[in-house]
Amino acid sequence: MTNILEVENLSKSFGGIKANNNISFKASSGEIIGIIGPNGAGKSTLFDLITGYTKPDTGGVKFNGKSILNLRPDLISSLGIGRTFQKLKPFLDQTLLENVMIGALATGINLNQARDKALEMIDFVDLIDKRHHFAKELSTGQRKRLELARAMATEPKLLMMDEVTGGVDQKTVPGLVELIKKLNKLGVTILTIEHNMRVIMDISHKILALDQGKKIVFDKPKNVQLNEKVIDAYLGGVNATTS
Amino acid sequence: MNNNLQNAKLEPVWHTNKFIFALIFFLVTLFFFFPFINPSNFQLHLMIMIFMYAVMAQSWNVIAGFSGQISLGHVIFFGIGGYTSSFFYVEYGITPWIGIFVGILFSSLVAIAIGIPMLRLSGHYFAIATLLIGFSFQIIFQRWDLIGAASGLWIPLNWDSPWLTLQFHESKIPYYYIFLIFFLLSYFSIWILYRSKIGFKLRAIRDDPQAAASLGIPVAKYKIIAFVISAIVMSPMGSLFAQYILVIEPERMFDIEISIIVLLIAVMGGVGNVWGPLIGTIILIPLSEYTRIFFGGTGGSVDLIIYGILIMLICIFRPSGLISFFPKKILERKKF
Numbered sequence: 001m002t003n004i005l006e007v008e009n010l011s012k013s014f015g016g017i018k019a020n021n022n023i024s025f026k027a028s029s030g031e032i033i034g035i036i037g038p039n040g041a042g043k044s045t046l047f048d049l050i051t052g053y054t055k056p057d058t059g060g061v062k063f064n065g066k067s068i069l070n071l072r073p074d075l076i077s078s079l080g081i082g083r084t085f086q087k088l089k090p091f092l093d094q095t096l097l098e099n100v101m102i103g104a105l106a107t108g109i110n111l112n113q114a115r116d117k118a119l120e121m122i123d124f125v126d127l128i129d130k131r132h133h134f135a136k137e138l139s140t141g142q143r144k145r146l147e148l149a150r151a152m153a154t155e156p157k158l159l160m161m162d163e164v165t166g167g168v169d170q171k172t173v174p175g176l177v178e179l180i181k182k183l184n185k186l187g188v189t190i191l192t193i194e195h196n197m198r199v200i201m202d203i204s205h206k207i208l209a210l211d212q213g214k215k216i217v218f219d220k221p222k223n224v225q226l227n228e229k230v231i232d233a234y235l236g237g238v239n240a241t242t243s
Numbered sequence: 244m245n246n247n248l249q250n251a252k253l254e255p256v257w258h259t260n261k262f263i264f265a266l267i268f269f270l271v272t273l274f275f276f277f278p279f280i281n282p283s284n285f286q287l288h289l290m291i292m293i294f295m296y297a298v299m300a301q302s303w304n305v306i307a308g309f310s311g312q313i314s315l316g317h318v319i320f321f322g323i324g325g326y327t328s329s330f331f332y333v334e335y336g337i338t339p340w341i342g343i344f345v346g347i348l349f350s351s352l353v354a355i356a357i358g359i360p361m362l363r364l365s366g367h368y369f370a371i372a373t374l375l376i377g378f379s380f381q382i383i384f385q386r387w388d389l390i391g392a393a394s395g396l397w398i399p400l401n402w403d404s405p406w407l408t409l410q411f412h413e414s415k416i417p418y419y420y421i422f423l424i425f426f427l428l429s430y431f432s433i434w435i436l437y438r439s440k441i442g443f444k445l446r447a448i449r450d451d452p453q454a455a456a457s458l459g460i461p462v463a464k465y466k467i468i469a470f471v472i473s474a475i476v477m478s479p480m481g482s483l484f485a486q487y488i489l490v491i492e493p494e495r496m497f498d499i500e501i502s503i504i505v506l507l508i509a510v511m512g513g514v515g516n517v518w519g520p521l522i523g524t525i526i527l528i529p530l531s532e533y534t535r536i537f538f539g540g541t542g543g544s545v546d547l548i549i550y551g552i553l554i555m556l557i558c559i560f561r562p563s564g565l566i567s568f569f570p571k572k573i574l575e576r577k578k579f
């Protein structure tokens with residue numbers, strides 16, 4: 001399998017805090033990679049570095065073998081990297097359908113085609129009945145689905161999700177997990193930041209564990225589960241499945 | 244896949260609201276027949292001002308309501324439009340009809356020149372920058388000898404070919420129709436823009452520039468596009484206004500009050516949709532013209548005080564503007 005994403009020695013400091021400290025890993029095409037780590041470990045920063053929202057101090061990022069370092073976020077998106085945001089960013093004053101249509105327009109199609117595409121994505125995330133609701137009227141879980149549908153509508157080859165199951169009604173978690181698996185079956189490579197250990201162990205082909213900006217391990221789920229540093233940093237808590 | 248999806252795909256992308264279309268048709272017909280009911284000169288003037296400010300407020304709406312940037316110096320495109328067409332006529336005898344388009348060209352270039360460095364500034368910094376640029380344009384035009392400096396340009400009167408020189412001394416009716424046509428064209432174009440792909444992308448940038456970028460939208464480029472479109476809409480109003488008053492000077496053509504009034508109108512009517520600026524104009528411009536009659540001269544700026552009070556009331560009770568008084572069913576889902 002080819003490496004769709006190669007992250008090489010990425011580092012980023014904010015003031016005195018080393019948010020990302022020399023992080024490297026590779027994602028093969030078609031994989032689901034789970035990213036775990038305690039609060040403040042640097043997971044979201046890593047996403048921002050890869051997608052161009054933050055400039056790294058040092059290091060490199062390659063997508064399909066080409067460097068995407070220092071490209072603007074919109075160019076990185078056009079190359080085929082979609083993302084969602086931990087702090088959700090729906091277009092609040094627009095309907096669910098309009099939100100997703102804007103994503104679909106990224107593929108260069110016309111409005112009618114974008115509408116049909118958007119409807120398919122909305123159906124995929126199971127919100128078809130809410131299509132004319134304004135984003136501000138949707139619940140957190142529904143907004144997460146909105147962001148997922150919107151990012152998918154751009155037809156990304158790599159989709160990066162920042163805590164899709166965080167902060168939503170626990171009942172909706174299995175649905176979201178199914179969604180991620182379904183997406184992956186369509187051939188989309190996935191990076192997903194997760195606090196829910198059951199979810200991450202279930203869906204990931206590989207897990208990248210971070211702590212205080214450093215990579216502690218990058219391996220198969222069963223090996224990660226046994227890794228002492230991970231247990232210390234993360235699983236050692238009282239209840240690792242809640243977040 | 245399922246019925247719901249199939250049904251959803253059968254819906255039209257844009258719902259056409261018959262009530263709105265009937266209303267528009269009715270109003271446009273009314274506008275065209277208005278001069279036939281023997282209106283007074285003042286009534287014609289009032290309508291001309293309504294058409295002009297409706298277009299200018301719409302111009303402001305494009306940049307603020309569609310792309311989320313607050314401009315406090317919008318008058319510069321009005322001034323550039325007015326000065327360009329007047330200068331080319333005074334100096335070279337070129338018909339203002341051509342001058343209008345040269346003005347549009349200059350205004351667009353200035354919009355690009357300002358937009359490239361300034362639109363990177365976020366929110367209030369852009370507002371402050373445009374405010375200062377507005378002032379500096381007035382100062383530059385006050386000192387620029389080629390275009391008459393502080394005393395401005397006097398357009399030589401011509402009685403022979405009114406349509407070519409765009410001067411009508413006998414009646415305001417030709418001005419009325421010219422402004423009406425520009426008003427209709429501007430609103431129709433913006434309505435099309437609103438429903439276009441560009442419209443979708445601009446609204447995305449307005450609501451959340453970072454999310455827009457994550458969907459492949461080049462934020463800076465589209466902000467500049469919005470600024471240029473806004474300038475293109477604004478500029479002809481300056482040219483036509485110059486032809487309407489025939490004497491232009493920097494105080495008038497780069498009056499900061501114009502920047503503020505178009506903002507007030509748009510905010511009061513409701514930004515982010517095509518009709519808000521029109522509603523704001525229909526309420527504010529008569530108010531301002533009548534206070535001018537009542538208090539004499541420039542109205543002693545009483546109109547501005549009333550505007551101020553109204554805008555406070557709007558902010559408190561109707562933050563999304565007067566347009567929100569329309570029945571929700573009509574406004575819902577932006578169906579028009």
Ligand SMILES: Nc1ncnc2c1ncn2[C@@H]1O[C@H](COP(=O)(O)OP(=O)(O)OP(=O)(O)O)[C@@H](O)[C@H]1O
Binds near residue numbers: 019040041044046086
């Ligand atoms: N823009 C910023 N400015 C300053 N510090 C920042 C910034 N972004 C992140 N940080 C700091 O960098 C560190 C890593 O933050 P990051 O958001 O990447 O963590 P995370 O792993 O996503 O945490 P969480 O699980 O809470 O989302 C934190 O200490 C955070 O305070």
Ligand SMILES: [Mg+2]
Binds near residue numbers: 044045086162
């Ligand atoms: Mg985070």
